[in-house]
Amino acid sequence: MRIKEYTTVKELTGPLMLVDKVSDVSYEELVEIELSNGERRRGRVLEVTSEAALVQLFERATELGVKGAQIKFLGKGIQLGVSEDILGRVFDGWGRPRDDAPPIIPEERLDIGGRPMNPEARAYPIEFIQTGISAIDGLNTLSRGQKLPIFSGAGLPHIQVAAQIARQARVLAKEEEFGVVFAAMGITFEEANFFVTDFERSGAIEKTTLFLNLADDPVIERISTPRMALTCAEYLAFKKGMHILVILIDMTNYAEALRELSAARREVPGRRGYPGYLYTDLASIYERAGRIKEKEGSITLIPILTMPDDDKTHPIPDLTGYITEGQIILQRNLHQKGIYPPINVLPSLSRLMDEGVGEGKTREDHRELSNQLYAAYAQGMEIRELALVMGEATLSEMDKKYLQFADEFEQEFVSQGENEDRKVEETLDLGWKLLKMIPTPELKRVRDEFIEKYGHRDSKEE
Amino acid sequence: MSKEGQIIKIAGPLVVARGIPRARMFDVVRVGKERLIGEILEIRGDNASIQVYEETGGLKPREPVESTYQPLSVELAPGILGNIYDGIQRPLDLIKAMKGDFISRGIELPAIDHEKEWNFKPRVKEGKEVVAGDVLGVVQETEIVEHRILVPFGIKGKIKKIREGKVKVEDTITVIRTREGKEKEVSMLQRWPVRKMRPYKKQLNPEEPLITGQRVIDTFFPIAKGGTACIPGPFGSGKTVVQHQLSKWVDADIIVFTACGERGNEVADVLREFPKLKDPKTGKSLMQRTILIANTSNMPVAAREASIYTGITLAEYYRDMGYNVALMADSTSRWAEALREMSGRLEEMPGEEGYPAYLPSRLAEFYERAGKIICLGRDERKASLSTIGAVSPPGGDLSEPVVQATLRVVRVFWALVAELAYQRHFPAIHWLRSYSLYLDDLKGYFAREVAADWMDLRRRAMALLQKEDELRETVRLVGLDALSNQDRIAMETARSLREDFLQQFAFHPIDTYTSIKKQYLMLKVVLNYYDECLTALKKGVVLKDLTSLPVREDIAKVKYIPDKEVEREMEKINQKLKAEVSELITKTGGTV
Numbered sequence A: 001m002r003i004k005e006y007t008t009v010k011e012l013t014g015p016l017m018l019v020d021k022v023s024d025v026s027y028e029e030l031v032e033i034e035l036s037n038g039e040r041r042r043g044r045v046l047e048v049t050s051e052a053a054l055v056q057l058f059e060r061a062t063e064l065g066v067k068g069a070q071i072k073f074l075g076k077g078i079q080l081g082v083s084e085d086i087l088g089r090v091f092d093g094w095g096r097p098r099d100d101a102p103p104i105i106p107e108e109r110l111d112i113g114g115r116p117m118n119p120e121a122r123a124y125p126i127e128f129i130q131t132g133i134s135a136i137d138g139l140n141t142l143s144r145g146q147k148l149p150i151f152s153g154a155g156l157p158h159i160q161v162a163a164q165i166a167r168q169a170r171v172l173a174k175e176e177e178f179g180v181v182f183a184a185m186g187i188t189f190e191e192a193n194f195f196v197t198d199f200e201r202s203g204a205i206e207k208t209t210l211f212l213n214l215a216d217d218p219v220i221e222r223i224s225t226p227r228m229a230l231t232c233a234e235y236l237a238f239k240k241g242m243h244i245l246v247i248l249i250d251m252t253n254y255a256e257a258l259r260e261l262s263a264a265r266r267e268v269p270g271r272r273g274y275p276g277y278l279y280t281d282l283a284s285i286y287e288r289a290g291r292i293k294e295k296e297g298s299i300t301l302i303p304i305l306t307m308p309d310d311d312k313t314h315p316i317p318d319l320t321g322y323i324t325e326g327q328i329i330l331q332r333n334l335h336q337k338g339i340y341p342p343i344n345v346l347p348s349l350s351r352l353m354d355e356g357v358g359e360g361k362t363r364e365d366h367r368e369l370s371n372q373l374y375a376a377y378a379q380g381m382e383i384r385e386l387a388l389v390m391g392e393a394t395l396s397e398m399d400k401k402y403l404q405f406a407d408e409f410e411q412e413f414v415s416q417g418e419n420e421d422r423k424v425e426e427t428l429d430l431g432w433k434l435l436k437m438i439p440t441p442e443l444k445r446v447r448d449e450f451i452e453k454y455g456h457r458d459s460k461e462e
Numbered sequence B: 001m002s003k004e005g006q007i008i009k010i011a012g013p014l015v016v017a018r019g020i021p022r023a024r025m026f027d028v029v030r031v032g033k034e035r036l037i038g039e040i041l042e043i044r045g046d047n048a049s050i051q052v053y054e055e056t057g058g059l060k061p062r063e064p065v066e067s068t069y070q071p072l073s074v075e076l077a078p079g080i081l082g083n084i085y086d087g088i089q090r091p092l093d094l095i096k097a098m099k100g101d102f103i104s105r106g107i108e109l110p111a112i113d114h115e116k117e118w119n120f121k122p123r124v125k126e127g128k129e130v131v132a133g134d135v136l137g138v139v140q141e142t143e144i145v146e147h148r149i150l151v152p153f154g155i156k157g158k159i160k161k162i163r164e165g166k167v168k169v170e171d172t173i174t175v176i177r178t179r180e181g182k183e184k185e186v187s188m189l190q191r192w193p194v195r196k197m198r199p200y201k202k203q204l205n206p207e208e209p210l211i212t213g214q215r216v217i218d219t220f221f222p223i224a225k226g227g228t229a230c231i232p233g234p235f236g237s238g239k240t241v242v243q244h245q246l247s248k249w250v251d252a253d254i255i256v257f258t259a260c261g262e263r264g265n266e267v268a269d270v271l272r273e274f275p276k277l278k279d280p281k282t283g284k285s286l287m288q289r290t291i292l293i294a295n296t297s298n299m300p301v302a303a304r305e306a307s308i309y310t311g312i313t314l315a316e317y318y319r320d321m322g323y324n325v326a327l328m329a330d331s332t333s334r335w336a337e338a339l340r341e342m343s344g345r346l347e348e349m350p351g352e353e354g355y356p357a358y359l360p361s362r363l364a365e366f367y368e369r370a371g372k373i374i375c376l377g378r379d380e381r382k383a384s385l386s387t388i389g390a391v392s393p394p395g396g397d398l399s400e401p402v403v404q405a406t407l408r409v410v411r412v413f414w415a416l417v418a419e420l421a422y423q424r425h426f427p428a429i430h431w432l433r434s435y436s437l438y439l440d441d442l443k444g445y446f447a448r449e450v451a452a453d454w455m456d457l458r459r460r461a462m463a464l465l466q467k468e469d470e471l472r473e474t475v476r477l478v479g480l481d482a483l484s485n486q487d488r489i490a491m492e493t494a495r496s497l498r499e500d501f502l503q504q505f506a507f508h509p510i511d512t513y514t515s516i517k518k519q520y521l522m523l524k525v526v527l528n529y530y531d532e533c534l535t536a537l538k539k540g541v542v543l544k545d546l547t548s549l550p551v552r553e554d555i556a557k558v559k560y561i562p563d564k565e566v567e568r569e570m571e572k573i574n575q576k577l578k579a580e581v582s583e584l585i586t587k588t589g590g591t592v
Helices: A158-168 A190-203 A225-239 A251-264 A277-287 A315-323 A332-336 A366-390 A397-414 A424-435 A448-454 B091-101 B217-222 B239-249 B264-274 B300-320 B334-346 B359-367 B400-406 B418-422 B439-449 B455-478 B485-502 B516-538 B541-549 B551-560 B561-589
Strands: A004-006 A009-013 A016-019 A030-034 A040-049 A053-059 A071-072 A079-082 A090-092 A109-110 A127-132 A150-152 A178-187 A208-214 A243-249 A290-292 A297-308 A326-329 B003-012 B014-018 B027-031 B034-042 B047-052 B063-072 B073-076 B118-122 B136-141 B144-150 B159-162 B166-169 B173-176 B185-187 B191-194 B200-203 B227-233 B256-258 B290-295 B324-330 B371-374 B384-392
Touching: A030 A053, A030 B118, A053 A158, A090 B455, A109 A225, A127 B371, A150 A158, A150 A315, A158 A190, A158 A243, A158 A297, A158 B118, A178 A190, A178 A225, A178 A251, A208 A225, A225 A243, A225 A251, A225 A277, A225 A297, A243 A251, A243 A290, A251 A277, A251 A297, A251 A315, A277 A297, A277 A315, A277 B334, A277 B359, A297 A315, A315 A326, A366 A397, A366 A424, A366 A448, A397 A424, A397 B439, A397 B551, A424 A448, A448 B334, B003 B063, B014 B027, B027 B047, B034 B300, B047 B300, B073 B300, B118 B173, B136 B173, B191 B217, B217 B455, B217 B485, B227 B400, B239 B256, B239 B264, B239 B384, B256 B264, B256 B300, B256 B334, B256 B455, B264 B290, B290 B300, B300 B324, B300 B384, B334 B359, B334 B384, B334 B400, B359 B384, B359 B400, B384 B400, B439 B455, B455 B516, B485 B516, B485 B541, B516 B551, B516 B561, B541 B561, B551 B561
Parallel strands: A090 A208, A150 A297, A150 A326, A178 A208, A178 A243, A243 A297, B227 B384, B256 B290, B256 B324, B324 B384
Antiparallel strands: A004 A071, A009 A016, A016 A053, A030 A040, A030 A071, A040 A053, A040 B003, A079 A109, A290 A297, B003 B014, B014 B047, B027 B034, B027 B063, B034 B047, B073 B191, B118 B136, B118 B166, B136 B144, B159 B173, B173 B185, B200 B371, B371 B384
């Protein structure tokens, strides 16, 4: 590729640079800027006309002026060099080594934008992943190839939950090549370090690739970070046949970087100042999860986002929920009660659960049991609210049973240790044990034969 | 003057080109060396703004742009059914065969197989006078659908020659001599611009319901054949499951399912499920009457904008043959967002929330293409196109522009509510917030085909549900004990209506579809329970005995009784109900 060099910077506004009198520049081409002191920075073509190119800078514009900088158009898009050695390595948000090891020798270079998977080629995710967390395995299962985000809030233990999933996730009765790709966007050093230490402790670090863009790293680089991670994941999954779990944290920081860029471009804003194409942009990240027919590997995606002010209707969680196949919601009042993981199962959802559970996959009673637990907990919560207004004295005997169920469901079923890895059978049995509090005729969502087989009820309790 | 124009600007899916000779609005152009597909949206002097249906990364100024001088069109001929297309009618299976698991750019593919031979059976004889819309002949497109070849629009005259037997879609099947003495050769293949409504003779009032087998819809908020409906709901409220249920079970002849900017895995699910499902009437695979348009959220945004039109044009084509066609669009919000994105890049003045000011008129245009009609042609075929659009309001906020603009044009509103979904009440269509404006048009049909008291039962059931809502308010304030026994029974009956009638489990082999007859019987037994209880209360029976009648468990399980047995079983349940209530009355010393 011929490299074109210019010194004709015309305008600098925020993260944008207009370069004049260019020719033969292509849309989305990568740009290298060499400052007079020899420092190199990077950018990407956002818009190009016959005369000028608008370049988005990935790093600070400090010390950059209209004079003195050499602008090189590199004739290619943003790429990531990949090889099998990529596992066990730490990169920055731009794909440069962050550990002390030398750059990898790439087997090939891949455009990080990726291409959309043909829906015709997609295999529907049906393999149940046991995470060892009851609130997930029992009621909102994760399947291989699924994208299931964690909606959290500032100060909630989403990092611990994500690390626990990464540590414990396994497909029942299978031993397969398994890896983790982790992308951090704008989180703090301590948070990132928590993962690294955790992966080191469990030995998973050798099967993990990390892309870290921390809070003090360039904001605009965050737009590339998840794409770097997913490109790496696609290579490992679909070229090397591995099963990859991708964790993206924190998508809120990502969306804010996108908003910053959009504002600098003076685009017409959509809701809350986010660009109108936020949905499409998020989809171009999330939709890269999946499985392909007749291929070995898979990408399972767990994006984590902090809901501003715990508001689920904020554009970031809202649009995410429309793209992903469900969501796991962490709730502040459960956390304050000391329940870990503070998963509120009621608004949480896994859209792929119906295919992932049942006979031959988990257990025949799984679907109905989970419906029953949901229904009973929902009713318990409603009564809890009622009791707040009217006082517990007004509750009927049945109401009290539901109330007690809701309490114990939170304390025993949802709550578990950070290192507690429950088998799915244990989770289901625990559910049945709690249902003993509810009289049999109330159990409308489970078949009688299941109540008999798994319920372990003695007639005295009825 | 050169044959081609030149790119002068690239910004995302919008490309500006200079010097395209004889550029016209909405003509399809080929952009760049890779010949990406685009459409002209705006012309200013010598410059044309083009929306490109494929990713534009790597394009450069000065690359060529060539016009095809055709508006964006679809190919219409036998071979469409059972296919899965992207937003501009390129078959995804062929793209996969050609380019592998990921979609690349600049692919040119015919929408239908031009080499396949069909067995054409003429329906007109040589010498006959024909007008546009007359059936020239038929081919058996799939085992369950007969494809009728019509005289194309604008042609009128006498059949000079007509073929029979093996033909390919491009072969001439007939020669028609027009009045002016010209001879027109007609093949099975036609093209039609997607943004233009296909003509018909006359629009009719809808009077027949589109039966869906979903109780809350058919009984409470029915849609007519030729009607329009929308399903707005926040994420997780089960919008997609409802859409899938409808495409599986509606009693239409042809289904067009447009996945517009939605999840890839959902399309994979449809592709996996539909071939396995059997058409209840014929026992053949449902795919044989289905067309899928899939432009998932990560596929190019401009093609998403076009996908809705591609879908409805294919639907109209089958309607014109005399079929009842149902179109599902999931989701029109993603289409509106695509519109917004293109509008933003064209630097148009934005309306509400950044959507272009013409959003409501575009939506109205789209829904107005639905209807019950008399087709062109001499045989006065009746046909219908029903349109059901999902809307994905941000944050579940129904006051946002897409929902509001949609509600102004559609006549049925199925309100999906997240709280119901949390309670695992599915389908989460709220009985008090939804409405159907077709009730008056359809009551004749229900009285004639199901039962004379259908509307009456429906009205009583709605009144009970309404009453429950008011009573709940009272209970919240002063407690359950403050209610009269009559009101307590009303509450119990309403609960039974919700749990035993409105809730329907899409994944249960029997409950997934309920015939209209069974819906009637189910509703009737619940209301019978109410009537019996009221009588019993008057005769002194205590409330607790009535709420704990053993027959209630039978009522709760009616939904799982197969259609064939339902009448007999229902007879038994009604008798059991009577017997149990009589016994209670006798016990309290009253007379039955």
